Amino acid sequence: MRKRFKGLTLLIMAMILAVVAAGCGNASEGGSGGGGGVDVGIVLPTKDEPRWVQDEQRFKDALADSDYSTEILFSQGSSAKEKENVEALLNKGIKVLIITPHDGAAAAAAVEAAKKDDVTVIAYDRLITDTDAVDYYVTFDSLAVGAAQAQYLVDNAQGSEVPLYLYAGAGSDNNAFLFFEGAWKVLQPKIADGTFKIANSSEAEKLKDSADLSRDQLGKIIDQITTNWDPNEAKNKAQTHLTAVSDDQKGDVAILAPNDGTARSIADVFASDSAITNYLITGQDAEKASIQYVIDEKQSMTVFKDVRTLVKDAMGMAVEILDGNTPETTGSYDNGAVEVKAKQTDVIVVDKENVKAELIDSEYYEAGEFTGLE
Ligand code: BGC
Numbered sequence: 001m002r003k004r005f006k007g008l009t010l011l012i013m014a015m016i017l018a019v020v021a022a023g024c025g026n027a028s029e030g031g032s033g034g035g036g037g038v039d040v041g042i043v044l045p046t047k048d049e050p051r052w053v054q055d056e057q058r059f060k061d062a063l064a065d066s067d068y069s070t071e072i073l074f075s076q077g078s079s080a081k082e083k084e085n086v087e088a089l090l091n092k093g094i095k096v097l098i099i100t101p102h103d104g105a106a107a108a109a110a111v112e113a114a115k116k117d118d119v120t121v122i123a124y125d126r127l128i129t130d131t132d133a134v135d136y137y138v139t140f141d142s143l144a145v146g147a148a149q150a151q152y153l154v155d156n157a158q159g160s161e162v163p164l165y166l167y168a169g170a171g172s173d174n175n176a177f178l179f180f181e182g183a184w185k186v187l188q189p190k191i192a193d194g195t196f197k198i199a200n201s202s203e204a205e206k207l208k209d210s211a212d213l214s215r216d217q218l219g220k221i222i223d224q225i226t227t228n229w230d231p232n233e234a235k236n237k238a239q240t241h242l243t244a245v246s247d248d249q250k251g252d253v254a255i256l257a258p259n260d261g262t263a264r265s266i267a268d269v270f271a272s273d274s275a276i277t278n279y280l281i282t283g284q285d286a287e288k289a290s291i292q293y294v295i296d297e298k299q300s301m302t303v304f305k306d307v308r309t310l311v312k313d314a315m316g317m318a319v320e321i322l323d324g325n326t327p328e329t330t331g332s333y334d335n336g337a338v339e340v341k342a343k344q345t346d347v348i349v350v351d352k353e354n355v356k357a358e359l360i361d362s363e364y365y366e367a368g369e370f371t372g373l374e
């Protein structure tokens with residue numbers, strides 16, 4: 001599986017180089033790349049989370065050796081700013097828009113404006129919902145992210161009736177649904193058989209006998225346990241939960257945390273409660289701060305999503321489109337209005353055991369960025 005991706009990667013790099021060369025020719029003929037215009041516009045959701053700053057850096061790294069014309073703008077957690085960003089890029093003549101929406105439904109207006117200008121729209125990591133103005137979706141396997149988080153808790157929890165604390169991402173992000181859906185499929189049978197006991201969600205408790213949840217049911221649970229992807233909100237919620245529960249819901253506990261930013265703040269809250277004797281906690285993104293937490297045994301695991309691959313896939317697609325070709329896809333996602341053709345990438349579970357092999361030996365990070373690495 002991974003080998004196939006490597007082959008593909010080389011192919012895509014070759015294509016990028018080919019189009020860069022072609023683009024230079026065009027510019028001198030007054031083509032699309034000339035006159036300070038931009039070919040590919042990239043819009044990312046916020047600089048406040050390391051995840052997206054990392055994507056920016058990986059985009060820059062991928063483009064470092066070329067004069068391929070791209071511009072990256074951040075929406076700072078605002079759909080209005082996101083729309084302004086898209087309009088600014090449309091004014092610069094982009095042909096392809098790569099966009100991670102702040103809010104998957106609200107972004108429909110921005111991409112519909114892009115479509116009116118004949119721009120090809122690629123949703124990057126987060127799907128844009130309820131509009132036919134999305135051409136492609138480049139993503140990680142988000143159901144697998146949630147499933148891997150849940151499986152980690154199942155594999156590492158000891159005994160029965162282990163108090164289970166559930167947290168989710170933002171309800172405005174389609175991924176939050178996929179992550180939770182993937183996790184629920186693995187957790188639900190283990191709640192039903194008494195391994196886990198839900199500690200902090202009456203909505204999840206109500207649905208504990210249902211293996212498959214509808215979008216509506218998922219929405220009810222997510223509403224109750226959302227962090228909104230905000231570490232502060234996650235921290236406040238965790239504090240409220242630990243204040244509300246009795247001591248028999250403390251001791252050794254398991255925590256489903258949706259990503260690294262929220263995991264670290266939830267972990268800090270649980271670590272400071274003297275009635276918590278041990279906690280297992282999940283994460284995702286392999287943020288540097290969380291890798292240090294994993295090494296220090298303050299966070300149990302993270303799901304590593306190799307952003308280099310996602311960037312290569314998105315840019316590879318953009319290049320194909322600029323070249324007049326149809327990009328290769330591997331499946332599709334229903335966004336509520338249409339089936340969006342998608343290219344999906346696998347994820348890797350990282351814990352203390354394999355952190356060095358997966359993140360240092362693969363040259364994703366440098367050893368010197370961490371302390372206590374064996
Ligand atoms: C991304 C995660 C990220 C989260 C918060 C999700 O859509 O897939 O990687 O942690 O948003 O920004």
